[in-house]
Amino acid sequence: DTGVSQNPRHKITKRGQNVTFRCDPISEHNRLYWYRQTLGQGPEFLTYFQNEAQLEKSRLLSDRFSAERPKGSFSTLEIQRTEQGDSAMYLCASSLALDGQDSNQPQHFGDGTRLSIL
């Protein structure tokens, strides 16, 4: 399967613990996005990378959240000191930017990591 892969699919943890999610994008895609989705809502943008550079972060991304894409390939999203409100589906997407623009290139999504905070 050459689609976007996310691990783990589900994560259950106690409040206050740290968690880390991994996203493996489509190999030739240079852009990678993280989103958060709660039940009955559309995805909300968190951050995005162009290759290894993190170019934009949403205000939703508090200082407890950190994302990396060290070699411009896979990415990790870490949440420190988790809170009940962090319970959500965390989606990763990737796209191929051509000539600096990706507006007409669809974002390909993974199936997400569902985080449940006890």
Next chain:
Amino acid sequence: KNQVEQSPQSLIILEGKNCTLQCNYTVSPFSNLRWYKQDTGRGPVSLTIMTFSENTKSNGRYTATLDADTKQSSLHITASQLSDSASYICVVSLRMKTSYDKVIFGPGTSLSVIP
């Protein structure tokens, strides 16, 4: 404020029937509009994409329309199948000064197709 609204919030139809989902947006400057299908527990999958100059786009039994003047889009599903049961999300991109187009997702319409 840049927003994307969708209606209805949820819809139940009989298998074989047609349906139309609506999307209204207040987004400027507009770049493009996409419809995504999201099955329960899965990530969204792109169905159609339309730029400012396009007013209709088809993908099998799915037909999307766009009226850039009224800032409205619709997704028409013909001869619905049980597998069409999913959330349908309207996504609008803003043309930014940077190379990244900001993307705004609607809340989705939950469609249930019943036998």
